[in-house]
Amino acid sequence: MSAAPPTGRRAPWRRTVLAIAWPGAVGLLSALLLLLVALPLAGLLFSASPRQLLAGLGDPLVVPALRLTIFTTTVSLLVILICGTPLGWVIARRTSGGSGAGRAGKVWRVLETVVELPVVLPPAVAGVALLLAFGRRGLLGPGLAAAGIGLPFTCAAVVVAQTFVAAPFYLQAAVAAFRRLDPDLILVARTLGASRPRVLFTVAIPVSWPSLAGGAAMSWARALGEFGATLMFAGNMSGRTQTLPLAIYTALESDLRTAQSLSILLVAVAFALLVAIRAGARR
């Protein structure tokens, strides 16, 4: 393996070839991936007439599913933000700098991996895992039953499933953002007399805001698309546990057009919210 000669000594024809081939290769590879993602979306959008799509939206499944989806994903996102921000902060603080070297740092790093695991769990496995934890015969089942709480088949189960699968996305972003904070910034704030909560709320969160918002958007999008764990853990009941993805799957059994209309609705809602969150993050 010989070291590449400095550009200036290269034969002129090689530079010309590179000048043509490089943009060509970049363009071709980018175009391939873009097409792969964009074509199915275009197919979804353009393979039915607007009138057929509107008729599909008249299906009785649609309104309850849309309402339930917006409600449950909002609650899930709030839970993730309220609990995930402090968790991300603790993990970042305990695993970076001087405190990350000791045994405690290792433990926090393991915990970080554990809470990020749901990202790689197949959805059906996530559903079974939730049942084995919170179901009637699950770990907490007898305790919950004694307290008169039955989670499966309820709206709360939908929120639990969404939070389970979506939390890692926000958490990952929060930990990374808090780790990137300049330690001196925190030190200065503390020496100037800022309390610990004040450091988090007036220094760390504002500085990390764009990354946090990006993570929140990813979490929210994941909650919106959540399907398998919900189906296993919360069941499929219109108005109670049937979110948009479940309604789409149910509609597929009878009417492709309704499923298609619902899918476009889902994509539109997701697109609007992602744009809104990204715009908010830039400010």
Place this chain on the structure above:
Amino acid sequence: MHRTTSVIGLVVAALGGWGAALAAKPPSGDLVVFEAASLKEAFAALAVRFEKDHPGAHVVTNTAGSQELRAQIEHGAIADVFASADQRHMSALATEGLVVGPALFACNEPVVVVRSGLAGSLKTFADLPRAERIVVGAPEVPIGAYTLQIFQKAGARYGADFTTRLQAKVVSRELNVRQVLAKVVLGEADAGIVYRSDALAAKGKGKETIAVVPIPPDLNVTAAYPIAALKAAPRPELARAFVDLVRSPAGATVLREAGFVPCPAP
């Protein structure tokens, strides 16, 4: 740098070769059977027998909901045999000219399955409203449509109030019969309505996690299962032989052991 390039070249070539191998047709002895979810266990037993009778033949199965299998066939999936849990889907494929000579080979009847802890208090169909959580199939899938019919007939017999009380206990409408069964086996649902063959399959797994409560014959419905070879079957002779085996007395025995019943005379 050159070494990197050649490594990338090798990887690309290997992936290409692998892709080509995957895209190639399955070995000539493979018989592809598209079977409805409820047929899984019975057809697995029949496949073993078939492979013994036809040395060199290998049965490959694709198990899913009948409507999904139909959609796959309509979109050009390569298969030899299609066995449906619903005549509607088979008739549709016959009308489109995709299958040849569909014939009924078995019938299945819905039953109530009850989680083990409740078997004592839920002994007959009339006790069903005592269950706290009932899981049924969505009306869009065959078992859900049958369940609706049964509930309606029950309403005519025990009073409309009976149906209302039942519907109030329904906590989920699952998208296939095995999901209904799973919820009862896991103990999350108290009762569910599935095919007798599914109930037997769950009990056959060893654990006495569920009890089976029959539905009175005058309230019940029968699900008829048709089978056919595909017109575009890559291995038409093997396909016909498999259909013949399923419809033979030996096939009927295997199906009966799996919980299926002979179809009532029309």
